[in-house]
Amino acid sequence: MIKISADQISRNLGSSYYLLLGSDPYLQYYAQTQLKDAFKKLGFDEQLDFNINNQTDWANIYDSCQAMSLFSSKTLICLDVGEGGLNAGITTRLNTLSEVLAPDVALIICLNKITKLQENANWYKTLSNKLVIVNCTTPDTLQLPQWIKNHLQQKQITIESEAIELLCYYYEGNLLALTQTIEQLNLLYPNQTITYNLAENNINDSSIFTAYHLIDAMVSLKTKRTTHILQQLKINDFEPLILLRIIQRELILIINLKKALQQKSLKQVFDEYKIWQHKRTIYANYLNRFDIKNLFNLLAKLTEIEISLKYDNQIQIWNAMSSLSMQFMGLDKC
Template structure:
């Protein structure tokens, strides 16, 4: 088995089986397109796509593996799970599929994620020796600058480092819009190094965030980033009540962690509440900065906002959310 990133796909064509893992729509489309072109050049003229869910006709998929095309003996099959995931019934179908694959069949499976236990399935083990796993997860805030640099190198473009930071700020989480603006810049400023001002004159705020980006930014005390994310959530008309629920869970967790630290070590408390390893550093810093009384005050403030929201006071709800963000980061004590 070989594991690669999406931008390495052109260097790893030729394998019979591919597993596209990750939910980024741009990266998924890019990898699928490159694979289609590569297999077409190799004589895989018949290319079939099946959307996988609980109503999928697996007999049609099995038949496509066994039926000889009149014009081509080579068939490329795409199994696209969309937003769906593996379950026991589908795993059984995949196990059967792996048993009927022939050398003339190439298989590309697109799946948002796979668990360690699911990797123990028969189909996964059967394909693994000839399988290429392609990571199509959206680059996070730390990975994005390097991703942009790699993309610029492929496009034979040069952009000032500060301008790359600007692209990260305005296009995080939205690779489609990011690649579109880079293509636009290439047309506007061919054969030259593109400056910060030239980028700034052509950008718009197209970043896509989740509420968890917001809470992580607040816990990490990244004020500018937290406010930017909240602004984008507002623009995209994200439901405020859902945001309040997510912050509420974080606050209750923080309170329980602070209480636990009175008798146990940090590691013991983190283990008890199953805090992810990649979040323990920012949680530790936040717990060292905050006081448990401040956390209770935040919880009371959040309750006030929710009561206000339920009385249909939509006009000021986002102002209250911004104030809550500042208070969460210790910049506006109540």
């Protein structure tokens, strides 16, 4: 089994089986396109795409894996499991599929995520010796600068480091818009280094965030990033009540951590509440900065906002959310 990033596909061709793992639409499309083109050059002229769900005709897929095509001796089958993910029924079908694959059949499976338990399935073990796993997960804020540099190197485009920082800020979470903007900059300014000013004149804020990006920013006490994420969540019509619920769950977790620390060590508490290793320093810093009274006051304010939202849909909810986020970071905002 080989694990690679999507931009390494061109250097890892030759396997019969690929698992595209991750939910980034651009990376999934890019990886599929690269692989299908490569298989086409290898004589896989028949390429069949199947969207996998509970209504999928698996008999047709099995037949495609076994029957010799009238038009081609080699067949590529692409299975897109989609957002529904693996369930017991699909796993059973994949187990059967792995047993009937003919030697001249190649397989691409597109999947948002797979658990450790699901990796124990027969299909995964059967294919593993020849399986290439392609990471199609959207780069996070720490990974994005290097991803952009790799992309620019492939395209032979030169951009100032300050311009790369600008692209990271305005296109985080949206690789499709990011790559389109890079292509546009290259067309506008061919054969020259793209400066910060040139980039600034040709960009729009197209970043895409989730509520969990907001949580991480607030717990990390990153004021500018928190404000930016809130702004984008508002623009993209994120449901405020859902956002409040997620913040509430995080706040209750932090309160429970703070209370538990009165009797146990930091490591014991983090182990008990299953706090990821890479987040423990951030949580430790936050817990050291705020006392239990601050946290309960914050929870009370959150409750007030939720009550107001339920009884008055005209409330300036995003202003209230901004104030809440500032209080969360110890920067009370009137």
